[in-house]
Amino acid sequence: MRTMLVVLALVVLSLWALPIDLSAVSSWQGLSKSFGRLSDYFAVFAPDLSSEMLSRCGVLAIDTVAVALLGTAIGLLLAYPLAVGACRAIMLADGGPCSGWARWSARIVLEASRLLLDALRGVPDFMWAVLLASITGLSPVTGVLAIAISVAGIFGKVLSEQWDNVANESYVSLRSTGASRLQVFLYGVQPLGARTMMSFILMRTECAIRNASVIGVVGGGGLGVGLWDEYTDGNWPGVATVLLTLLAVTASADLAANFVRRRLRIDPNHPSSTRALDRKATARRRSQILGGVAVVLLGCLWWLREPMGTALDELSRIEWSFVKPYTLGLFQPTLSAATWLTVLRESVVPLAIGVLATVGGALLAALLVYPASIAFQIDSSRFTGERVSPLTRGARIATVMLARAIALVMRGIPEVGWLVVLIVFFGSGVTPCIIAIVLHTAGVLHRVFTESLDDVPYQRLERIGAGRFSTYAYGALPSAWANWRTYVFFQFEVNMRIGVALGVVGAGGLGLYFKNNLAWREHGNAAAFLWGMILLTVAVDRLSRYLQLKRNRC
Amino acid sequence: MNIKISTMRVALATAVLAVVSTLSSCGDIKANANTSGNGATQPDMLRFSVIPDWNKGKLAIDAKKLATMLSEKLGVEVRYSPSNDYTACVNGLIANKLDFVWLGGKTTCDAIDASKGSVHVLATRDIDLHFKSYFIGNADAVASGKVTTTTDLSAWQGKTADLRFTFGDVNSTSGHLMPRHFLVQAGIDPDKDFKSAAGYAQGGHSGTLKSVASGSVDCGALNFAYYDKAPAEEKAKAPILFTTPDYVDYAWAVHDRVGKDLIAKLQKALLGLDRSNPDEAAILDSWSAGAFLAAKDEQWHAIREVRDSLPKGFLTK
Numbered sequence: 050m051r052t053m054l055v056v057l058a059l060v061v062l063s064l065w066a067l068p069i070d071l072s073a074v075s076s077w078q079g080l081s082k083s084f085g086r087l088s089d090y091f092a093v094f095a096p097d098l099s100s101e102m103l104s105r106c107g108v109l110a111i112d113t114v115a116v117a118l119l120g121t122a123i124g125l126l127l128a129y130p131l132a133v134g135a136c137r138a139i140m141l142a143d144g145g146p147c148s149g150w151a152r153w154s155a156r157i158v159l160e161a162s163r164l165l166l167d168a169l170r171g172v173p174d175f176m177w178a179v180l181l182a183s184i185t186g187l188s189p190v191t192g193v194l195a196i197a198i199s200v201a202g203i204f205g206k207v208l209s210e211q212w213d214n215v216a217n218e219s220y221v222s223l224r225s226t227g228a229s230r231l232q233v234f235l236y237g238v239q240p241l242g243a244r245t246m247m248s249f250i251l252m253r254t255e256c257a258i259r260n261a262s263v264i265g266v267v268g269g270g271g272l273g274v275g276l277w278d279e280y281t282d283g284n285w286p287g288v289a290t291v292l293l294t295l296l297a298v299t300a301s302a303d304l305a306a307n308f309v310r311r312r313l314r315i316d317p318n319h320p321s322s323t324r325a326l327d328r329k330a331t332a333r334r335r336s337q338i339l340g341g342v343a344v345v346l347l348g349c350l351w352w353l354r355e356p357m358g359t360a361l362d363e364l365s366r367i368e369w370s371f372v373k374p375y376t377l378g379l380f381q382p383t384l385s386a387a388t389w390l391t392v393l394r395e396s397v398v399p400l401a402i403g404v405l406a407t408v409g410g411a412l413l414a415a416l417l418v419y420p421a422s423i424a425f426q427i428d429s430s431r432f433t434g435e436r437v438s439p440l441t442r443g444a445r446i447a448t449v450m451l452a453r454a455i456a457l458v459m460r461g462i463p464e465v466g467w468l469v470v471l472i473v474f475f476g477s478g479v480t481p482c483i484i485a486i487v488l489h490t491a492g493v494l495h496r497v498f499t500e501s502l503d504d505v506p507y508q509r510l511e512r513i514g515a516g517r518f519s520t521y522a523y524g525a526l527p528s529a530w531a532n533w534r535t536y537v538f539f540q541f542e543v544n545m546r547i548g549v550a551l552g553v554v555g556a557g558g559l560g561l562y563f564k565n566n567l568a569w570r571e572h573g574n575a576a577a578f579l580w581g582m583i584l585l586t587v588a589v590d591r592l593s594r595y596l597q598l599k600r601n602r603c
Numbered sequence: 604m605n606i607k608i609s610t611m612r613v614a615l616a617t618a619v620l621a622v623v624s625t626l627s628s629c630g631d632i633k634a635n636a637n638t639s640g641n642g643a644t645q646p647d648m649l650r651f652s653v654i655p656d657w658n659k660g661k662l663a664i665d666a667k668k669l670a671t672m673l674s675e676k677l678g679v680e681v682r683y684s685p686s687n688d689y690t691a692c693v694n695g696l697i698a699n700k701l702d703f704v705w706l707g708g709k710t711t712c713d714a715i716d717a718s719k720g721s722v723h724v725l726a727t728r729d730i731d732l733h734f735k736s737y738f739i740g741n742a743d744a745v746a747s748g749k750v751t752t753t754t755d756l757s758a759w760q761g762k763t764a765d766l767r768f769t770f771g772d773v774n775s776t777s778g779h780l781m782p783r784h785f786l787v788q789a790g791i792d793p794d795k796d797f798k799s800a801a802g803y804a805q806g807g808h809s810g811t812l813k814s815v816a817s818g819s820v821d822c823g824a825l826n827f828a829y830y831d832k833a834p835a836e837e838k839a840k841a842p843i844l845f846t847t848p849d850y851v852d853y854a855w856a857v858h859d860r861v862g863k864d865l866i867a868k869l870q871k872a873l874l875g876l877d878r879s880n881p882d883e884a885a886i887l888d889s890w891s892a893g894a895f896l897a898a899k900d901e902q903w904h905a906i907r908e909v910r911d912s913l914p915k916g917f918l919t920k
Contacts, residue, residue: 086817
């Protein structure tokens with residue numbers, strides 16, 4: 050109840066803080082004008098299907114996937130050493146260095162690694178792209194690096210926390226054999242976390258494919274660039290084609306990841322038959338997967354060989370005397386009180402956007418959960434005892450598919466994609482940004498909401514002994530609630546960053562100030578707004594730790 | 604276990620090989636593109652970019668035509684490299700990622716200043732010496748008397764409180780710097796006196812025109828040359844309210860590292876574009892230029908003064 054009141058208060062505050070313009074929908078006249086604009090521009094959504102446009106979209110789609118996969122892979126490689134450095138169990142374990150000097154230096158490495166991970170994570174990935182773009186240019190390389198850096202930050206933290214959480218007893222026997230700290234890590238600690246990590250890596254890869262499209266808008270290459278170019282050129286058939294391509298790519302990634310995740314997950318209601326433990330088969334399967342991943346990554350390298358060559362060539366010629374003041378400038382924020390007051394004031398914009406979009410998205414997702422739930426639409430006879438005619442059963446299966454398809458489309462189109470459509474409808478400003486994030490959030494939350502609902506064991510629902518909907522409302526919902534709340538809070542963190550990102554492309558706030566100051570070469574001011582973003586992310590991160598929420602989503 | 608390790612090793616070895624071969628092929632590209640030095644050796648490739656101030660799709664086509672023409676005339680490969688925004692053009696020129704760039708008035712001064720004098724004006728258009736901005740208004744807003752045509756912006760004082768106004772790109776001379784300058788001179792603070800603080804349209808000057816024509820905003824300011832070339836039906840939806848006094852705007856800027864000889868050749872090629880040749884006339888037309896003219900850095904000094912004297916509150920407030 051108290052949580053509800055707090056959320057309600059936050060929503061009211063956010064509505065009050067943002068200049069929300071509803072003139073597009075507040076009157077019939079406004080509405081008809083808005084719809085007129087939308088149908089004018091999209092000519093009832095007729096995509097440009099010329100072979101030229103299609104082949105361009107195909108190339109951009111492969112770019113996007115290659116950027117996301119390579120970025121994630123490089124990020125993982127960077128994350129491992131950083132995570133080892135940030136892991137207390139490894140750096141400061143018993144049996145580790147005991148002399149004062151060695152222990153101190155281990156502690157310094159530990160703290161430095163943690164700080165570095167915070168900084169890598171604190172700056173959102175698209176912001177890395179903005180920063181890197183001045184050196185690597187409008188190129189997929191910018192996208193790869195931006196994703197690699199943020200993935201390294203996130204993985205490094207998650208890995209080190211996970212290793213720290215591996216109970217000491219589980220590898221104490223290994224230590225007793227006299228294994229070195231590195232050996233204990235390699236054979237004792239690391240394998241225990243491997244299974245959950247697989248699932249997490251998969252999820253991050255999928256996120257990277259989505260984020261790659263947003264990063265494209267600020268210079269990272271791929272479909273994002275295509276989308277933004279077509280949009281700023283006012284070429285609506287082109288926008289439609291890029292959006293559909295984007296949807297095809299993200300939806301395929303989504304479904305593929307879902308498929309693999311289902312095999313990794315242990316579903317209490319649909320237990321998979323236990324496979325006999327066959328060491329040879331496991332080893333073979335593992336090597337097949339590794340080989341497949343290696344081939345795919347090599348393919349990505351090959352696909353991006355040209356932009357990578359150009360980037361290397363440019364880097365070799367770059368005049369570092371220019372890069373030095375530019376980069377150093379961003380570490381020296383202005384100390385002007387007026388600027389920092391603006392930083393503080395403008396931090397409210399992404400925060401408020403985050404609150405409204407997350408609450409709105411969560412409500413929309415919650416509405417769609419019941420019709421999409423396998424437990425309540427398809428398996429309900431297993432706990433309510435009702436008899437379902439084949440016709441009803443068919444209708445319910447159709448409901449599930451429809452609800453899931455809606456959610457798939459909502460999350461398949463990234464926030465920027467929704468934004469360009471909504472700007473036509475609402476005009477530019479904060480309103481279309483919020484609604485764009487609401488739609489995407491609803492799709493993302495819908496998946497995890499439904500999953501955690503369907504994970505409630507049917508035996509527990511059986512005990513309630515009520516009809517379908519009552520069982521949902523009084524049995525399943527309360528069980529899934531804690532999970533839902535955690536997911537919603539993470540989504541808030543993500544949405545706040547997206548709020549900053551959309552600021553760069555028109556919503557205002559920290560992002561826009563940062564970009565404008567870079568444009569006017571006021572690097573001290575730009576630095577202040579950049580640090581504002583980092584501090585904001587760190588503050589929300591610390592809040593989530595304080596509320597003891599575990600991080601497991603993107 | 605053995606199987607696993609050996610396959611992993613094979614995979615790892617392949618990966619290392621692939622990375623090495625990719626890197627070495629990148630090395631080849633680098634070797635082909637002879638480094639330019641300080642003009643001692645003539646570079647065998649020139650890279651240029653253009654600020655994305657109108658339609659990026661059309662810009663890419665026009666720029667590639669120019670690249671082909673210049674390559675033929677100079678006997679050096681000239682490559683067009685697209686830029687995401689104005690800032691990237693300036694930074695690219697200074698950082699040795701670009702050799703010459705088509706810049707706006709403000710960004711020309713930015714490039715000269717930030718390069719500590721290593722960047723110079725190479726050429727400009729006939730129209731740039733007498734450039735202006737238009738303030739345009741949504742046709743419905745004009746009809747209802749919400750915005751008015753004027754010859755003196757100070758007539759708008761006190762009448763802007765429920766107007767939504769948009770500039771173009773924050774780095775644009777004709778879409779932001781000069782319109783802001785003239786508003787401030789007329790006693791109007793664009794960040795306070797409009798309904799919501801003045802915005803910055805996406806998509807260059809065509810974005811401004813579209814926003815005003817569609818009624819997303821009530822009025823805006825843009826480059827007169829682009830407006831004059833826009834389709835008549837779009838202009839009818841966004842008539843001109845005010846025309847600013849003249850100022851100096853766009854220029855081709857080049858970095859000294861290209862070397863004196865090649866700079867002279869490049870300038871000659873640009874100034875020599877001939878209207879009687881249909882291909883060259885097409886290039887001039889896509890640049891809205893009658894001809895390219897030689898010009899001196901000092902001619903942009905007035906723009907620098909406007910840039911430096913403009914109240915900078917909009918960056919931090």
